[in-house]
Amino acid sequence: MTSASARAAFPFPPVGPRRHDPAAVAAVAQALAPLAAEGLRLVANPEERRRLSRDAYDYSPVLTARLAAAEAELVVRPVTVEQVKAVAAACARHHVPITMRGAGTGNYGQAVPLLGGVLLTMTGLQAVRSATADRFTAEAGCRLVAVDEALAPHGAEQRLLPSTYRTATIGGFVAGGSGGIGSVGWGFLRDPGNVLGMEIVTVEPQPRRHQLMGDAAVPLNHAYGTNGIIVALTMPTAPLRRWQELLVAAPSLDHGLALADQLCTAALPIKELSLYDQQITAMVRPLRGGVAAIGGCRLIAVVAAEAMETVKEALAQHSGQLLLQRPQTVVGSLRELTWNHTTLHARAADPAWTYLQFLLPPEPAAALQALSRHQGDGLAWHLEAVRSQGEARWAALPLLRWQGADALAEAMETAQDLGCTLFNPHVITVEDGGLGVVDADQVQAKQAYDPAGLLNPGKLRGWLERGASA
Numbered sequence: 001m002t003s004a005s006a007r008a009a010f011p012f013p014p015v016g017p018r019r020h021d022p023a024a025v026a027a028v029a030q031a032l033a034p035l036a037a038e039g040l041r042l043v044a045n046p047e048e049r050r051r052l053s054r055d056a057y058d059y060s061p062v063l064t065a066r067l068a069a070a071e072a073e074l075v076v077r078p079v080t081v082e083q084v085k086a087v088a089a090a091c092a093r094h095h096v097p098i099t100m101r102g103a104g105t106g107n108y109g110q111a112v113p114l115l116g117g118v119l120l121t122m123t124g125l126q127a128v129r130s131a132t133a134d135r136f137t138a139e140a141g142c143r144l145v146a147v148d149e150a151l152a153p154h155g156a157e158q159r160l161l162p163s164t165y166r167t168a169t170i171g172g173f174v175a176g177g178s179g180g181i182g183s184v185g186w187g188f189l190r191d192p193g194n195v196l197g198m199e200i201v202t203v204e205p206q207p208r209r210h211q212l213m214g215d216a217a218v219p220l221n222h223a224y225g226t227n228g229i230i231v232a233l234t235m236p237t238a239p240l241r242r243w244q245e246l247l248v249a250a251p252s253l254d255h256g257l258a259l260a261d262q263l264c265t266a267a268l269p270i271k272e273l274s275l276y277d278q279q280i281t282a283m284v285r286p287l288r289g290g291v292a293a294i295g296g297c298r299l300i301a302v303v304a305a306e307a308m309e310t311v312k313e314a315l316a317q318h319s320g321q322l323l324l325q326r327p328q329t330v331v332g333s334l335r336e337l338t339w340n341h342t343t344l345h346a347r348a349a350d351p352a353w354t355y356l357q358f359l360l361p362p363e364p365a366a367a368l369q370a371l372s373r374h375q376g377d378g379l380a381w382h383l384e385a386v387r388s389q390g391e392a393r394w395a396a397l398p399l400l401r402w403q404g405a406d407a408l409a410e411a412m413e414t415a416q417d418l419g420c421t422l423f424n425p426h427v428i429t430v431e432d433g434g435l436g437v438v439d440a441d442q443v444q445a446k447q448a449y450d451p452a453g454l455l456n457p458g459k460l461r462g463w464l465e466r467g468a469s470a
């Protein structure tokens with residue numbers, strides 16, 4: 001029996017399979033079939049279709065139970081913007097829902113087709129259209145690692161990356177992600193200036209192509225592909241540096257926090273700073289740095305090579321021990337231990353863990369202590385240093401032992417009571433995973449670019465509520 005607070009925290013029913021009209025989907029497939037000769041792919045194989053209808057929502061037992069049956073009836077992979085327009089036109093004419101997909105690494109079921117219909121996978125649009133020292137324009141299906149390859153000859157790199165850098169697409173990152181590596185200095189994707197513009201295609205019988213620059217692009221940033229098909233993005237860059245990855249042991253979480261605070265306030269270029277408590281260090285083998293005998297916490301830092309002297313002074317002052325220092329690489333990077341990769345590794349060691357996401361209050365000590373007391377060893381701390389609205393803050397992605405939906409809802413309530421800003425990773429709508437409020441601009445953008453409400457149905461609460469009150 002689920003409590004009222006769990007029902008309020010996770011306000012959606014399980015999704016049934018194939019809830020859309022198969023005849024209309026067949027008509028879409030027929031309309032698109034001639035484009036196969038020009039590279040568009042229609043995925044007929046049921047196993048592949050099922051695999052592509054999922055994303056990485058299995059971190060959440062709540063989502064896993066409710067989304068497992070959802071499945072697209074047709075998967076389409078276009079390779080040009082003109083083909084994207086053809087898919088949008090066919091779906092609009094036959095009133096078939098479209099769910100957008102990049103690499104499918106989202107954690108909240110964002111790319112899961114709740115009503116079946118067409119899954120539009122964008123990995124075929126992979127051109128970097130332009131790259132300079134200051135900015136780049138890349139097609140939405142371009143992998144983030146490929147964008148950096150194009151920027152490197154210009155002495156530049158991307159400002160923000162998810163830890164899924166090697167697999168995720170830039171369109172999926174902007175539509176479904178929030179920040180990650182780089183957030184310690186550059187904040188989050190939705191902060192003004194981190195996305196300069198986007199090119200979109202509308203979902204209508206005669207689709208239009210729009211360039212949205214500056215503020216006009218904001219409503220589509222982190223909207224889960226509910227209010228426009230993003231076909232290309234223009235974003236600013238950061239200077240490419242000789243980044244060094246560090247793995248550091250600290251005797252306790254308090255020592256680690258003091259050391260991290262000193263690194264964050266020092267005048268040094270820093271790209272990533274994360275902190276892991278003793279329980280996580282014990283669970284995630286690579287965090288031990290090959291030195292199992294050294295217990296305590298771990299920090300991962302990515303700093304510019306010229307900052308190493310300052311870093312070593314800070315380590316000496318806070319009993320930090322440098323276990324590993326090496327240049328940052330693409331493959332085998334410590335990056336793949338940070339952000340939601342930590343959760344991935346911990347769950348590989350013990351799938352009974354799930355997680356939470358929140359911003360700690362500006363003075364985090366009291367909330368950290370109270371939550372530790374409340375949850376006992378059913379909670380393990382993973383913290384990420386971030387810049388939020390211009391201030392240095394701690395984002396928390398703690399592991400939480402799964403003890404049912406009621407216990408999860410209670411842990412979230414406790415965090416909120418302690419002044420934490422919750423970003424619930426166990427829900428499916430843009431709003432419920434964010435600050436809980438409807439953004440009228442996102443709903444208006446859907447009205448303008450997807451007037452029939454076909455894009456990713458069920459994921460924009462503001463649109464559903466508008467429908468109910470109309």
Ligand SMILES: Cc1cc2nc3c(=O)[nH]c(=O)nc-3n(C[C@H](O)[C@H](O)[C@H](O)COP(=O)(O)OP(=O)(O)OC[C@H]3O[C@@H](n4cnc5c(N)ncnc54)[C@H](O)[C@@H]3O)c2cc1C
Pocket residue numbers: 055056099100101102103104105106107110111122140141161162163164167168169170171172173174175176177178179180181223224225226228229230231338339340341344456
């Ligand atoms: C191990 C792991 C670590 C992660 N670390 C991070 C992290 O550090 N930071 C972070 O922010 N996230 C993180 N995530 C979540 C996810 O990887 C990122 O958000 C990622 O950038 C999503 O990219 P994708 O190509 O896989 O998008 P998908 O998962 O395919 O799609 C994400 C959302 O965007 C929509 N979408 C995709 N393409 C388009 C398009 N062209 N137009 C409109 N809508 C579109 C989809 O419908 C969906 O709603 C992590 C996930 C995992 C599994």
